[in-house]
Amino acid sequence: MIDYITGIVKYIHTDHVVLECGNIGYKINCPNPFIYQKQIGNTTTIFTYQHVREDILALYGFENLDERDLFMKLIQVSGIGPKGALAILASGKPDQVVTAIENEDEKFLTRFPGVGKKTARQMILDLKGKLTNWTEVKIEEKPKVEKPEDGLQDAFEALEALGYGQKEIKKVAPQLEGESGLSTDQYIKKALQLLLN
Known part of the structure; x- marks a missing residue:
């Protein structure tokens, strides 16, 4: 199994991130690809699970x-x-x-x-009862304090990366700004719902 891949984040999509390692672009399905938005063009490590079936070969990636x-x-x-x-x-x-x-x-x-x-x-x-030790192994991370306005700005950047123009983003911005205390993920999900309606 591929335990992890360290490479350059080339681009992100709504359900996956493409990580380039050794001139190969790996499509990695992630719970939240937007966490790698600020890593585009930079080197990062994604922990992986390789799913193999008769008709499918897929990589799933995780932050930790x-x-x-x-x-x-x-x-x-x-x-x-x-x-x-x-x-x-x-x-x-x-x-x-x-x-x-x-x-x-x-x-x-x-x-x-x-x-x-x-x-x-x-x-x-x-x-039940089998998850008591699941947090024993942790990657040391610095705690990240995200201000609400930072989350909203990150969401706008993620929408741009997904191909939405300034006109479309400005259209939904007032509704998003009216929501307080949401995380970046929640802002993105809310924006996509508004844009797709």
Whole structure:
């Protein structure tokens, strides 16, 4: 298995990032590619999981080992494939997912895309009590304090990288500025909803 790839971030898309390493561009599916927005043109490391099936070969990438570890636990649950696990991680923080499983919070788990009551119950049955050590191995990171205005500005930059023009961004800007305390991811998701309507 490819454990991680260190390379230059060439570009990002709504569901993946392309990392160039040794003159090869690796398409890596990520829960949130926008976290690499400021890394475009720079070298970064993405931890990976290589999914191999008869008709598919795909790379899934994660910012740290915690995310990848939880992803690998989730895909062991019946009814959850790699895309489903990625959607869960994109919609919720790993510690929130673990807490919901440990507390048997089916209501919280069914908020995730593609997770119904049956799948939520299966997640609890398969994973409860098996996630207590999942945070033991951590990558040392400096805590990042994100101001609301920084999150909004980063969202605007991400929208530009996705090909939206200033005219389109200005059209949704007032509605986004009216939302306070959102993260960059939440601003981006809100903007995409407005732009696609």
